[in-house]
Amino acid sequence: MKNGFNTVAIVARRLTDRILESITKIDTILSGLGIQTLLEQKVLKELGLNRDNAIAARAELGGMADLVIVVGGDGSILGVSRDLAGSGVPVVGVNRGSLGFLAAISPDEIDEKFGQILSGDYSIEDHFLLEAQVFRQGDLMSSSTALNDVVVNPSSMSRMMEFDLLVNEEFVYNQKSDGIIVASPTGSTAYALSAGGPIMHPKLDALVVVPMFPHTLTSRPLVVNGDSSVTVRIIDAAEGAPQLSCDSQVNLPLQVGDNVTINKSIDPLKLLYPSGHSFYESCRSKLDWASRLGGSS
DSSP states (O other): OOTTOOEEEEEESSOOHHHHHHHHHHHHHHHHTTOEEEEEHHHHHHHTOOOSOEESOGGGGGGTOSEEEEEEOHHHHHHHHHHHTTSOOOEEEEEOSSSOSSOOBOGGGHHHHHHHHHTTOEEEEEEOOEEEEEEETTEEEEEEEESSEEEEEESSTTSOEEEEEEETTEEEEEEEESOEEEEOTGGGGTHHHHTTOOOOOTTOOEEEEEESSOSSSSOOOEEEETTOOEEEEEEEOTTSOEEEEETTTEEEEOOTTOEEEEEEOSSOEEEEEETTOOHHHHHHHHSOTTOOTTSOO
């Protein structure tokens, strides 16, 4: 049973031998079921295939495919999410990276899990993105979306910066630190976690603001309503050139005096998971929850 997935796109950020192996396996399964598969031109070239159904641009997938399969790590899904958010096309990840919080299927589960998915045994979750905008003297200079997080920091990590934080245009605090992270619930288990932020369930409608090594003993992560508008006003960046980073993949230059405004994007990403997927099980297995000294659990 195809369950409505008549055309499926398979994409990858990098083309290692392991990733190409998984792409070939998935392509064989789908083709055997009579499902049309779309492959990127670079994949066809690496595999020595000659097909007419190559993907011209990822941004076009929303109008071409019923399902997008991303083979790689979480970074690969982050890149695809910015192109497909709001298209309504579900995305499922096959983990060929390290942690794989967003990629729910491991390589040894490809046969089993895609059997479930193609028989209709799956769930879809909406994950909202963040939209970051840079204003300079009131003019919009640049913008980008992010699935995980928006980070404002100096270009040199050996320098501190000074900024004001505002939520819904209300002043919160002035701070000197290595920068600040604004993360979605999806991104709470990424960079924000390593900076001491809380783990948030992906269905929460909230944002977390995490200071990066502040020059104070009292600064703590702040969780605000998902509809909040968070503004970071650059006061001073010493000798460094401040920058805005979205998902550690898109970098936008900043200047002293700029205002960076972060809001929830109206266009969500639809992540598909095989039935039985559990966020808490992912935390247990990937973050070593409940592990004890000595290796026993």
